Amino acid sequence: MRQRILAWTLEIHPSTTRRVYRAIRSGAAARCGCDACRNFDAARPRHYDERFRQILARAGVDPRKEDEVRLVTPLEGGRYLYAGRYVFCGQVLAGRPHRGFPFSTGDTDVFERISPELHVALRRWAAPAGPWIGFPCVRLEFLVVLPWVLPDPPRRPVGLEARGST
Numbered sequence: 001m002r003q004r005i006l007a008w009t010l011e012i013h014p015s016t017t018r019r020v021y022r023a024i025r026s027g028a029a030a031r032c033g034c035d036a037c038r039n040f041d042a043a044r045p046r047h048y049d050e051r052f053r054q055i056l057a058r059a060g061v062d063p064r065k066e067d068e069v070r071l072v073t074p075l076e077g078g079r080y081l082y083a084g085r086y087v088f089c090g091q092v093l094a095g096r097p098h099r100g101f102p103f104s105t106g107d108t109d110v111f112e113r114i115s116p117e118l119h120v121a122l123r124r125w126a127a128p129a130g131p132w133i134g135f136p137c138v139r140l141e142f143l144v145v146l147p148w149v150l151p152d153p154p155r156r157p158v159g160l161e162a163r164g165s166t
Contacts (some may be wrong), residue, residue, distance in 0.1 A: 006112040007054055008095030008122045010138060014060030016089040020131050021062040027078055028069050028084070035154050036071035043146040048113040052142075059088040059137050061140065078148045079117075086140040092124045117145035 003012050029037035029044075045053055045063035056063045069084035096110055111119035121141045128137040148154060 002021075002064050002093070003058060005058070005122065006114075008120065009093045010095075011091045011093055012017065012059055012133075013089040014058065017060030017087075018062075018104070018142065020064055020089065020135065021060070023131050024062070024065050027065040028067060030064075032069075035150070036050065036082075037052075037069065039080070039148055039154070040069055040071075040084075042142075043149045047146050047149075049118045050143065052118050052120070052144075055114075056140075058072075058088065059090070059138075059140070059166075061086045061088050065095060067139075068092070072143070075131070075145060079145050080148060082144050082146060084142055084144070086157050087128065087137050087143070088140065089132075090138050091134045091136050092122055092138055095122065111141075111143065119143045 001012055001014070002120055014072065014073075018132060029041040041064075044066075045056075048056075048063065050123060053063060065086075067085045067087045069082055070083040074080050095165050096112075111121045113119050119142065123139045125132070125137040125139045
């Protein structure tokens with residue numbers, strides 16, 4: 001089924017995508033279990049923007065089963081920036097080109113803003129892994145700001161700054 005999602009025109013196969021997701025036991029955050037991933041697992045999808053939830057649903061994506069996620073950085077006010085990826089069956093037919101890490105110079109921003117705290121890029125995945133092998137796939141990459149929702153505060157990460165030398 002041909003659909004336009006943000007800046008991309010795609011051929012999407014939501015029924016095939018849902019079938020693959022049924023075979024996946026859990027998302028990357030649940031499999032990891034570190035504090036940052038446990039928080040992501042608890043905060044999503046209810047803290048996702050409604051428009052983002054609709055995009056995931058249209059593509060057949062189970063929002064509880066991200067393919068990859070990582071904490072990028074803590075922000076002010078108990079919020080945290082995460083980067084991650086969902087996968088769905090289909091093809092990118094047209095849209096913004098992939099130019100690497102998100103940057104903006106005029107009209108070349110490769111991520112589309114869904115809300116002030118959520119950005120998405122859709123990219124062809126030439127060599128899908130795991131349960132996606134054998135299917136034409138699209139990577140739905142995202143940047144999202146989520147609150148800390150776990151009852152215990154996050155543990156302070158190990159600092160990489162230089163220690164005093166003698």
